[in-house]
Each structure stands twice: as C-alpha cells, then as structure tokens.
Amino acid sequence: MSHPEPVARRMFDLVEPIGLVPFFADESDEELMALGLRNPWDAYFAGRAAPFGPSVPAEVVHAVFYNFAPGEVARHLPRVWDLTTPEAALAARERGCVAGMRRILGELADDPRVASAGDLLQKAAASAPVEGRALFAALRTLPVPQEPLARLWHAATLLREHRGDGHTVALVAEGVGGTEAHVLHALSVGIPAKDFGRVGHLPAAQLNAVIDGMRARGLVGTDGWLTAAGRATKERVESLTDRLAEAPYNALCPGELDRLIADLEPISKAFRAVFPM
Secondary structure (H helix, E strand, O other): OOOOOOHHHHHHHHHHHHHOHHHHOHHHHHHHHOOOOOOHHHHHHHHHHHHHOOOOOHHHHHHHHOOOOOOOHHHOOOHHHHOOOHHHHHHHHHHHHHHHHHHHHHHHHHOHHHHHHHHHHHHHHHHOOOOOOHHHHHHHOOOOOOOHHHHHHHHHHHHHHHHHHHHHHHHHHOOOOHHHHHHHHHHHOOOOHHHOOOOOOOOHHHHHHHHHHHHHOOOEOOOOOEOHHHHHHHHHHHHHHHHHOOHHHHHOOHHHHHHHHHHHHHHHHHHHOOOOO
16 A cells, blocks of 8 residues: 555544544543533533643643633633533443444444454554653543543544644744644635634634734735735745644654554544534
8 A cells, every 4th residue: 555645634634534533522521520610611621631730820821821811821721720620521431432433433333343343543642752742741641541442532632732842832933823833724724714614713813913913924825815925934834834744654654554543544534424523
C-alpha cells in the first residue's frame, strides 16, 4: 500500500473522526451531565481538562487549549469540580464515548478490526514524545482501557491531543493567536468568520478587532478574505503540524501501518457519515 501524502496527514484523516466522538456523540454529554453539570460546555471542559486534576487554574487550561476566547474557560473551570470529580468525569466520558461508538458503528463495533486498530494506535501513542505537549502528557498518565472500543477511543484521543499540542506550537511559531486561529481556518475554507461556530458567538466588536489585527498584518484583505500571505501562513501551520505529528507512527513498521490504515478506513467512514466535518 503506498502513501503519497505525509503519514501524519493520512492518519489525521482517519483518527480525527474517532477523536471527535465526545464532541458530536450525544452519549458523552449525557453521561457527563448526569453527574450534575450545568450545560454541554461544562461537560466539554470537565471531560477534556480532567487529566490535569482539579487544582490547575483556568488560566493554565486556557493556555493549553489555546483557541478559546479570553474568559471562556474560566466560566467553567474550576466550578465544575464543585459538582463532580475528575475521576468521575473521565469515567463518564469514556462510558458515553463507548456507547456512542457502539451506536454509530453498529455491527462493526464488534469487528476484529476495532481491536486490531486500537492495539496499533496505542502502540503508536505510547511511543510519542511528551516534551512540550502538556495535554498529551496528562492523558498519558491515565490507565489504558482493555475493552476494544474504549481502547480504540483512548488511543485516538491520545494521538489527537498529541497532534493538537503540536498544532499549538505551529500557531505560536507563526504568531497566530487563539481566536485568530479560528478566523484563519474559517476563511481558508470559505466561511466568513462571523458565521463560524467557534467564534461566531463572540460580540461583533471583539471579533472585528481580531480581524482588523490580522488585516493590519497582511493576513486578511480589504475584501475580508485571506490574502496570499494569509494562505501561505495557513499552509505553513498545517505543514509544521503534520511534521510534528509524524513521530508516533515511526514506531510502526510498514506492514503494521498498512494494516492500521486498512482497519481504520471503514471505522472512520462510519463516523464521517454522521459527524459534521
């Protein structure tokens, strides 16, 4: 099997749909909300920040998550830890994700390819460097599930956050801030920033100030779309992100990588059919 594109890019296409399960499968939020959390964003921050424990300040989580507007994290952390514990949040998130995966995959949930893919993804994740990757390092401290669906989701989450930590490095290297990152992505795929879900809720003055700053730097033109410099910046960010995400897959021999890709293709296809990607 040939891989004309970077391995990390191919694996992103296959792993990302699994990593998105807690954000698009209702079962995850339902399990977390059953702990007494107030809303889906409580569930998001409790589930994703739980590996850091209850004592890490919102400012630190904001720095690691990177792309939330100022104050968004602090509206949920550390308040969620008055309602539940990180241990309970992690267990609920895993239960919900496994239930969502089983619903979406149907008979494929019990296919031997799930266990095979989970084992190979876990092997890759276990080999990845932790230096400079705070969220990935925190996730690495958690026990690895043995149940095949849970193991597959856990490994995919590890690799998703490993890539995400590297993506933050690439954004920082280009001087692209958190809210700017959303604007850059939205405009690169032809969506006006005001219509992009992750920033469209911001007050118009706040969002316009971000866009004006990008325009002053030559990234956004007077027409409101990316300039050539803006597109080049986006391409450099994605290229560096891919390079930084390559290391885990070096642990797999060519035959293992081919088998992993073959195992993941039908699984990822099932999630892509129901997730808005």
